[in-house]
Amino acid sequence: MVMRKYLSLFAILATLLASSCSKSSSGPTSAEGNWKYTTPDGKVSVTFTLVKNTSGSLDISSYTYTKDGVTYLAAGIISGVNLPVIGSIRINANDPKAVYPYYIQFTTGTVSGDFKRIDVVSAEYSYPGLSDIKTLSNISIGRP
Numbered sequence: 001m002v003m004r005k006y007l008s009l010f011a012i013l014a015t016l017l018a019s020s021c022s023k024s025s026s027g028p029t030s031a032e033g034n035w036k037y038t039t040p041d042g043k044v045s046v047t048f049t050l051v052k053n054t055s056g057s058l059d060i061s062s063y064t065y066t067k068d069g070v071t072y073l074a075a076g077i078i079s080g081v082n083l084p085v086i087g088s089i090r091i092n093a094n095d096p097k098a099v100y101p102y103y104i105q106f107t108t109g110t111v112s113g114d115f116k117r118i119d120v121v122s123a124e125y126s127y128p129g130l131s132d133i134k135t136l137s138n139i140s141i142g143r144p
Helices: 004-020
Strands: 035-039 042-054 058-067 071-080 085-093 103-111 115-126 133-142
Touching: 042 071, 042 085, 058 085, 103 133
Parallel strands: none
Antiparallel strands: 035 042, 035 133, 042 058, 058 071, 071 085, 085 103, 103 115, 115 133
């Protein structure tokens, strides 16, 4: 009888310990991290990473530009950062194998309170060529 009480107490303590050690799945806690966007037609997608810089603002790094399934080396620039607002993000295909300097530009983005998306007022991208500009409005950039 005493042994049964100890086993029950041990089982309760083990359960409490296991639940206190589990990782939280509360999600991201800042705008820093990886982001991905794919155009509604599925023709263009970009990935990038936002990182905090020494002034406490954000820089952009680790970008890719994919057009029609081909991934190109890319370059990116971010400007007008005053969180939660981001003035603009631009990703350019910067690769010798790219026929044109393809790009996508997001204008007036707001990082959501849960840090899971950047809601963008407008965007434009070149597809299929530089003279063919497509526009988008009210889109969201998400976490991959």
